[in-house]
Amino acid sequence: MFQLLAATLYIFKVMNTNGTTVTGFLLMGFSDHRELQILHAFLFLVMYLMALGGNFIIITITTLDQHLQSPMYYFLKQLSLLDISFVSVTVPQSINNSLTGNGYISYGQCMLQVFFFTSLGWAEVAILMVMSYDRYAAICLPLHYELIMDPRKCKRAVVAVWVSGGISGTLYTIATFSITFCRTKFIHQFFCDIPQLIKLSCSNDYLAVIGVVMFIAIASLICFISIAVSYVHIFCTVLRIPSAQGRSKVFSTCLPHLLVVSFFLSTGICAYLKPTSDSSTVLDLLLSIFYTVIPPTLNPVIYSLRNEALKKGVQKLVLGRKFIEKKKFLWCH
Numbered sequence: 001m002f003q004l005l006a007a008t009l010y011i012f013k014v015m016n017t018n019g020t021t022v023t024g025f026l027l028m029g030f031s032d033h034r035e036l037q038i039l040h041a042f043l044f045l046v047m048y049l050m051a052l053g054g055n056f057i058i059i060t061i062t063t064l065d066q067h068l069q070s071p072m073y074y075f076l077k078q079l080s081l082l083d084i085s086f087v088s089v090t091v092p093q094s095i096n097n098s099l100t101g102n103g104y105i106s107y108g109q110c111m112l113q114v115f116f117f118t119s120l121g122w123a124e125v126a127i128l129m130v131m132s133y134d135r136y137a138a139i140c141l142p143l144h145y146e147l148i149m150d151p152r153k154c155k156r157a158v159v160a161v162w163v164s165g166g167i168s169g170t171l172y173t174i175a176t177f178s179i180t181f182c183r184t185k186f187i188h189q190f191f192c193d194i195p196q197l198i199k200l201s202c203s204n205d206y207l208a209v210i211g212v213v214m215f216i217a218i219a220s221l222i223c224f225i226s227i228a229v230s231y232v233h234i235f236c237t238v239l240r241i242p243s244a245q246g247r248s249k250v251f252s253t254c255l256p257h258l259l260v261v262s263f264f265l266s267t268g269i270c271a272y273l274k275p276t277s278d279s280s281t282v283l284d285l286l287l288s289i290f291y292t293v294i295p296p297t298l299n300p301v302i303y304s305l306r307n308e309a310l311k312k313g314v315q316k317l318v319l320g321r322k323f324i325e326k327k328k329f330l331w332c333h
């Protein structure tokens with residue numbers, strides 16, 4: 001009832017005097033019950049703070065700890081930067097909408113959300129591919145690793161990741177907002193999701209978006225195949241290692257990355273290939289959470305769970321802060 005009232009107010013708000021021009025959209029969100037909206041806001045806030053805290057810790061220790069300056073940790077730092085940016089595109093807006101009970105988002109805000117969401121989403125896929133190649137070079141080509149992954153090439157790879165993300169976002173945004181939105185501007189999601197925006201078109205002008213989606217899908221498939229081939233070579237090499245301790249050490253750096261790649265790509269592909277419905281379903285909302293909120297929240301945990309170097313870095317960071325605070329306390333007294 002509450003959301004229907006908000007929708008009615010929205011329609012009056014976004015129409016001009018002729019009653020024909022709509023200046024924004026209405027994000028329908030998760031529920032029209034006030035208690036559930038507050039619960040959603042609280043859960044999203046907890047996950048958002050966990051994502052920020054975990055990724056900031058990884059960025060801090062990979063920047064300050066001299067033992068974590070290898071290409072693997074340099075790329076991990078970039079992934080953490082992307083995770084913070086990616087989760088910040090959708091979650092704060094959704095929390096605000098749930099707390100205020102107003103799902104309205106302006107045309108410009110929706111456009112920016114689509115741009116940054118698609119840019120950062122593609123950049124995550126690209127950095128995961130670069131990270132898999134780094135592991136391939138380190139394990140399968142150890143004698144040439146320093147030559148293959150020298151600092152200059154690593155920086156160029158990261159620049160390519162961010163630039164390709166910007167290009168992807170620009171293509172998506174231009175194609176999506178060239179559509180004539182002539183249906184009721186209700187988006188059955190908690191953010192401006194492209195499949196939901198395409199559904200609002202009542203003509204064939206969404207074909208440009210389909211073309212961009214196909215292009216990005218092919219590029220993503222190439223990335224996925226590259227990652228898969230890298231890990232086939234990695235596992236073949238690992239199985240030839242005679243030492244169980246050596247195999248365990250390699251798996252501790254590779255398995256977390258493989259888990260992150262599989263989870264992010266599988267949920268994203270399912271969400272975008274699944275036909276959109278006229279009303280929100282539990283599956284639609286869960287899939288969107290699984291590829292927008294869960295990966296940035298769990299990535300720091302997954303990467304540090306079996307990585308002893310990261311664990312030691314976190315311990316040094318925490319113990320170092322405690323030592324400084326204890327020293328200040330003794331100095332004051």
